[in-house]
Amino acid sequence: MKNFLSIDQGTTSSRSIIFDANLNLVTDAQEEYDLTYPEDGWVELEPMKIIETVTNTLKKVVSADIGLEACGITNQRETTIVWSKSTGEAIYPGIVWQDRRTHEYCSYLKSNGHEPVIKEKTGLLLDPYFSATKIKWILDNVDGAREKASRGELLFGTVDSYLIYMLSKEKNHFTDVTNASRTLLFNIKSMEWDDELLELFEIPKTMMPKVLSCDGDFGNLKINDCEIPIRGVIGDQQAALVGQGCFNNGDMKSTYGTGCFLMVNTEEKPLNIDEGLLTTVAYQLGDKVHYAIEGSIYSSGTIIKWLRDKMKFFESAEDSEKYLNKKGNSNNVLFLPAFNGLGAPHWNSDIRGGFYGLTQDSSIEDMVTAAFHSISFQTKEITSILQEYDIQITNLSVDGGMVKNNAFCQLLADTLNKKIIQPKNVESTAIGACKVCMLASGLSIYGTKNDDVNVFTPNTELTETYDRTFNDWRSYVEKSLSSN
Ligand code: ADP
Secondary structure, eight states: OOEEEEEEEOSSEEEEEEEETTOOEEEEEEEEOOOBOOSTTOOEEOHHHHHHHHHHHHHHHOOGGGOEEEEEEEEOSSOBEEEETTTOOBSSOEEOTTOOTTHHHHHHHHHTTOHHHHHHHHSOOSOTTSHHHHHHHHHHHSTTHHHHHHTTOEEEEOHHHHHHHHHBTTOOOEEEHHHHTTSSOEETTTTEEOHHHHHHTTOOGGGSOEEEOTTSOOOEEEETTEEEEEEEEEEHHHHHHHHTTOOSTTOEEEEESSSEEEEEEEETOOOOOTTTOEEEEEEEETTEEEEEEEEEESOSHHHHHHHHHTSOSOSSGGGGGGGSOTTOOOTTOEEEOOBTBBOTTTOBSSOOOEEESOOTTOOHHHHHHHHHHHHHHHHHHHHHHHHHTTOOOSEEEEESGGGGOHHHHHHHHHHHTSEEEEESSOOHHHHHHHHHHHHHTTOOOTTOOOOOEEEEOOOGGGHHHHHHHHHHHHHHHHHHHHTO
16 A cells, blocks of 8 residues: 655744545644744744654654655645755744734735736735745845845745755755745746836845745655655645645635635636735646635634634633533623734734623633634635635535544534534645645545534524624724724
């Protein structure tokens, strides 16, 4: 039996998972790591910690007798690393996708009228979330960086690229189309780095990795005396789309990890939606490019982590379920999920989080329930926009760390008034990367849709309550945005 390795480098942990050719899990290892928050709105990671945690997990699962045919990599997207071409050492910590430090620069570019061209070329908005302004910030703020970059001595990459550079035998400086499409520098129509955008953001082209299709030949991973061809690279949200078997027009998934990302496959059509949703590359397999519409929400599981680690309301993320009121009653407490601003559909970097409606009777249950509501209400804002564009939603396939929580899945069904499909194996991201490297190895994966699912059906008795709370929550968000 052939086996395949999936490396899943996420915002909270690194994982190595081995699947067989039927996508059954053979073995896996996981290691968490910490992000740092040096200033308000700043989020950083230590690039060597990424290499270390990935390597540690690889060492636990890879051995010569396990028979690995190929490897796929999936990763947190947009997170920006700039490193020395000669040593591989990062010249600054990785700037994480959630980081908002460049919002003033983005506003400046917006006020100079650059956003429409950027949206046209990249499908994205002018926002700190994407890599371009993070690269520029590093070049402008690290001593000597700009000079070194202009001499061709520095390289840029998202996490996939850094992993390939550091762990491939060939030291390849490569990335794939999905990660490239999140940089604000990649033209998603011509499928190449855009010279005009590189010039606008003052980034030398010599820093940019070579872009391959997701199923390209990325080199050979060397670990525990084994050499494994890297034959799949795909950003985490796109990987979840593939993992969930969303290959056709209108197929949709929503992933609830640190943030929440809803994505709809639009096949060959790069659809444009103006209300704060992004157009992005879903994947390229061989020559064929599929596009997607994406709703990106910054804060989802991170809210649960905050309630656990900072508020000390419960000891484990699983325990959060006990505090969620199943009838939708938060006693009028509302939560604004804006630790780092709000993403889709508002895209506001300045706003910060808060609770509203607290009284002396408010309890932990009310606050936790309000926090869960804010996660499902953010999804509802996006599904409402999609419906205005005639994208019909009957079911929503979900995955990510949070959807192990059945009460949360039921809440999604009740608030969205849609059937929620939860695969029994919620590791869609890792499965997606595995599917891509299986395809590249000549195996067929179409038809391997996750059939083993739980379905959560909306409780229509709660529709009125949730609709009312949703409207109250919307007003609270709008008021907070306008007073900001
Ligand atoms: P990422 O890929 O972004 O690192 P994961 O998909 O691994 O994230 O999901 C981890 C997130 O899910 C954490 O933020 C954690 O708080 C949240 N989480 C994990 N289990 C639960 C649970 N049972 N209920 C609610 N949230 C959970």
